[in-house]
Amino acid sequence: MRTSLVVLTFAALSALARAQSGPNDQLARDIFKELIEINTTDGPSGSVTKAAEAMAARLRAGGFAAADVQVLGPDPRKHNVVARYRGKGTKRPMLLLAHLDVVEARREDWTTDPFTFLEKDGFFYGRGTTDDKSMAAHFVANLLRLKKEGFTPERDLILALTADEEGGRFNGVDWLIQNHRALIDAEFAVNEGGGGSMRKGKYLTNEIQASEKVYQDFRIEVKNAGGHSSLPVKDNAIYHLAAGLSRLAAFEFPVALNEVTRTYFERSARVQSDPKMAADMRAVAGATPDLAAAARLAASQPYFNSMMRTTCVATQLEGGHAPNALPQLARANVNCRILPGVSAASVRETLIQVLADPQISVSNVSEARPSRPSPLRPDVMDVVESLTKEMYPGVVVIPVMSTGATDGLYLRNGEIPTYGIDGTFGDIDDVRAHGRDERIGVKQFYEGLEFQYRLIKALGAK
Numbered sequence: 001m002r003t004s005l006v007v008l009t010f011a012a013l014s015a016l017a018r019a020q021s022g023p024n025d026q027l028a029r030d031i032f033k034e035l036i037e038i039n040t041t042d043g044p045s046g047s048v049t050k051a052a053e054a055m056a057a058r059l060r061a062g063g064f065a066a067a068d069v070q071v072l073g074p075d076p077r078k079h080n081v082v083a084r085y086r087g088k089g090t091k092r093p094m095l096l097l098a099h100l101d102v103v104e105a106r107r108e109d110w111t112t113d114p115f116t117f118l119e120k121d122g123f124f125y126g127r128g129t130t131d132d133k134s135m136a137a138h139f140v141a142n143l144l145r146l147k148k149e150g151f152t153p154e155r156d157l158i159l160a161l162t163a164d165e166e167g168g169r170f171n172g173v174d175w176l177i178q179n180h181r182a183l184i185d186a187e188f189a190v191n192e193g194g195g196g197s198m199r200k201g202k203y204l205t206n207e208i209q210a211s212e213k214v215y216q217d218f219r220i221e222v223k224n225a226g227g228h229s230s231l232p233v234k235d236n237a238i239y240h241l242a243a244g245l246s247r248l249a250a251f252e253f254p255v256a257l258n259e260v261t262r263t264y265f266e267r268s269a270r271v272q273s274d275p276k277m278a279a280d281m282r283a284v285a286g287a288t289p290d291l292a293a294a295a296r297l298a299a300s301q302p303y304f305n306s307m308m309r310t311t312c313v314a315t316q317l318e319g320g321h322a323p324n325a326l327p328q329l330a331r332a333n334v335n336c337r338i339l340p341g342v343s344a345a346s347v348r349e350t351l352i353q354v355l356a357d358p359q360i361s362v363s364n365v366s367e368a369r370p371s372r373p374s375p376l377r378p379d380v381m382d383v384v385e386s387l388t389k390e391m392y393p394g395v396v397v398i399p400v401m402s403t404g405a406t407d408g409l410y411l412r413n414g415e416i417p418t419y420g421i422d423g424t425f426g427d428i429d430d431v432r433a434h435g436r437d438e439r440i441g442v443k444q445f446y447e448g449l450e451f452q453y454r455l456i457k458a459l460g461a462k
């Protein structure tokens with residue numbers, strides 16, 4: 001009886017605590033709403049500039065000097081906003097990066113208007129709610145809060161809200177690095193790509209993205225003199241290509257872990273409920289990975305497989321020019337996701353060996369952009385670990401390598417180590433970024449806001 005009373009009181013208290021709003025909850029919500037309702041798609045109705053200007057106006061109104069808030073870009077619809085929060089200058093600046101652009105969303109595909117901000121059943125709905133306008137709203141609201149509180153960091157805090165991460169011809173980060181390096185130059189950067197994972201309301205892990213795989217397409221091609229299909233010969237372009245692709249289908253690149261992926265498996269083992277899988281995770285995280293364990297993990301989840309090795313897969317096929325002619329051309333696109341540190345040239349060499357047919361040519365579709373992993377800096381890791389412990393007891397911090405790419409690529413290649421850090425949790429079985437009815441939990445949005453406030457304060461002082 002006594003116990004249940006205590007439990008009840010505790011439950012009532014925590015419900016009360018949750019209902020209380022943080023000092024900048026309302027402001028963050030207003031900014032979030034404003035951002036969602038500005039269409040920032042690449043299409044003709046979208047304008048990133050409009051969103052950049054709206055954020056610049058808020059920062060200036062909140063006490064930023066006009067000279068410290070710049071709206072700039074290579075195209076009238078694709079301006080970025082870069083703002084500098086002045087610190088003591090005892091340390092090099094920290095960059096806070098979020099992209100303002102969003103993936104196209106059609107009204108007819110959605111239950112409600114994707115560009116009307118909607119709060120319903122504990123969620124905020126709208127295009128960009130998870131990718132990446134919540135982060136942008138958090139940054140702006142938190143910098144305004146810190147300004148109001150009179151906080152002076154050791155280092156300058158640079159905010160960059162940018163264009164064309166999702167597509168489009170005017171990638172904001174790339175453009176800023178090429179043309180205005182000094183504006184955004186920093187010791188390290190915080191970006192999207194990380195965040196909390198939960199399942200059915202249970203918070204599991206908080207991921208720090210420290211590395212990304214490298215994207216590379218290869219054109220696999222067979223040319224042949226062709227001829228009349230009533231007189232077939234064994235030397236057939238389609239057969240050459242098909243046989244080569246079958247060899248590729250059976251091939252796997254070697255298992256190779258790095259600092260990030262080794263730590264990923266070692267820590268994931270701690271939260272893994274299946275003891276056999278946990279043992280396999282520990283076995284691949286060792287100094288020499290256990291290959292049998294790696295094979296079991298790879299077979300259990302495509303994501304595990306992709307974390308452990310370079311992958312190359314056939315994604316497109318074309319060939320022949322008439323139903324009654326021997327093919328003069330057979331061609332496939334093979335898409336590779338290359339482990340950082342492995343060169344595209346060496347992957348091409350491997351493909352040539354695996355396809356094992358001198359008639360099959362292998363060429364790069366475009367130039368690969370290598371992306372070097374960011375070192376797991378102890379200062380950054382320590383802050384994320386202690387904040388996670390403080391706000392989400394029991395949640396394990398896990399460094400990850402993205403199998404896709406973000407704008408972190410441009411920064412990392414520009415020698416600015418970049419970390420995907422976000423204290424906002426999302427359900428791993430309900431990922432709607434780029435999809436229909438994109439949404440974010442209301443509670444998680446405000447928690448992420450507070451987490452990021454503490455993060456900026458701590459890293460700004462480090």
Ligand SMILES: [Zn+2]
Pocket residue numbers: 099131132165192
């Ligand atoms: Zn994004």
